[in-house]
Amino acid sequence: MNSSFLMSQAHALFSADGLAGLIFLIMVAVMLIGGLMACTSERLVRCVAGLVVCFVGVAGIYFYLNSPFVATMQMLIYVGAVSVTISFAIMLAAPEQSKKIGPSGPLSGPLGFLTAGLIFAGLAVLGCRAVWPVKAKINNGGMEAIGLQLLQDYSMVFELVSVVLLIAILGAIILARSGRNN
Amino acid sequence: MSLLTLHNNLNTYLVIGAMLFGIGIYGLVTRRTIIGMLIASELMLAGASVNFMAFNRFTAPDPVVGQIFTLFIMAIAAAEAAIGLSIVVAIYRNYTSIDTEDLVKLKG
Structure with a gap:
C-alpha cells in the first residue's frame, strides 16, 4: 500500500x-534564502547579493501569478x-572597516525577531482567515x-511616473x- | 491540498507576501547602517507587490490593474532607491560614516 502511494506521488x-x-517550491525557497541572507549577513556586499537572489525568486513567483511581463x-x-545602484553606493560610501555590521539597539536580537514574527503571523493569519470575494475575469491580463x-485609463499616471523619475x-x-x- | 498544488491557492501567496514583509521588518529593526535599512525596505516593498499581484490573479475582475499598479510600485521604488542612496553618499561626505549611531547631530 505504501509503495503504491509512493508510486502515485512520483507519478504526480x-x-x-x-x-x-x-x-x-524551489522559487519560494530561493526567495526565502535570499531574503534571510539580505537581512542577516555581516557584510553589506553579501546583503546586496542576497537581495538579488531574493528578487530572482520573487520574479519566479510573479511568473506563477500569470504575469510574465x-x-x-x-x-x-x-x-x-536597483541592486547595481546599491552596490555603487556601498563602494562610494562604506569604508572597509565599517562594512562589518553587527546588530545593535534595543530591538536587535530576540526582540526584533519577535516583532517581525508577530507581524508576519498577524498578516498571514488575517489573510488566510478572511473570505475574499472572487469576481469573474473580464479579460486575460496579457501584455x-x-x-x-x-495608454488609455492610466495614461495620466504613466506620464506622472516619468516626471517623478526625472525629478x-x-x-x-x-x-x-x-x-x-x- | 498537496504540496505540489500550492501555487494555485491565494493563501500561499498571501503567506509569501507576509513572509517578505516580516523579513524586511526584521532587517529594518536590526540593521545598523542606512544601506542595510534601505535593502530591508526594498524587501518590504516586494512583499506588498506580491500581495497586489496575488489579489490581481485570484480575485480582481480586471487582471490588468494589479500588474500596472505593481509596475508603478517598481518605478517609485527605483526613484526611492536613487534618492536614498544619494542621501547616503551625502551623509557619508559629512560624517564619514553611515552608521546610524553616529548620526546624532540633531539629538540636542
Whole structure:
C-alpha cells in the first residue's frame, strides 16, 4: 500500500503540473534564502547579493501569478538596476572597516525577531482567515491588455511616473554633488 | 491540498507576501547602517507587490490593474532607491560614516 502511494506521488511529481509545483517550491525557497541572507549577513556586499537572489525568486513567483511581463520587469529593474545602484553606493560610501555590521539597539536580537514574527503571523493569519470575494475575469491580463490600459485609463499616471523619475534623478544628482569639495 | 498544488491557492501567496514583509521588518529593526535599512525596505516593498499581484490573479475582475499598479510600485521604488542612496553618499561626505549611531547631530 505504501509503495503504491509512493508510486502515485512520483507519478504526480513527474507530470507537467507536478513539475510546475516543484519549481514553484524551489522559487519560494530561493526567495526565502535570499531574503534571510539580505537581512542577516555581516557584510553589506553579501546583503546586496542576497537581495538579488531574493528578487530572482520573487520574479519566479510573479511568473506563477500569470504575469510574465511583470516578472521580466522585476528582473530588469530590481535585479538589473536597483541592486547595481546599491552596490555603487556601498563602494562610494562604506569604508572597509565599517562594512562589518553587527546588530545593535534595543530591538536587535530576540526582540526584533519577535516583532517581525508577530507581524508576519498577524498578516498571514488575517489573510488566510478572511473570505475574499472572487469576481469573474473580464479579460486575460496579457501584455496587449496591459499596453492598452497603460495608454488609455492610466495614461495620466504613466506620464506622472516619468516626471517623478526625472525629478528623482535630478534630485539624486544635486544631493550627491553637494559638499563634494570638502 | 498537496504540496505540489500550492501555487494555485491565494493563501500561499498571501503567506509569501507576509513572509517578505516580516523579513524586511526584521532587517529594518536590526540593521545598523542606512544601506542595510534601505535593502530591508526594498524587501518590504516586494512583499506588498506580491500581495497586489496575488489579489490581481485570484480575485480582481480586471487582471490588468494589479500588474500596472505593481509596475508603478517598481518605478517609485527605483526613484526611492536613487534618492536614498544619494542621501547616503551625502551623509557619508559629512560624517564619514553611515552608521546610524553616529548620526546624532540633531539629538540636542
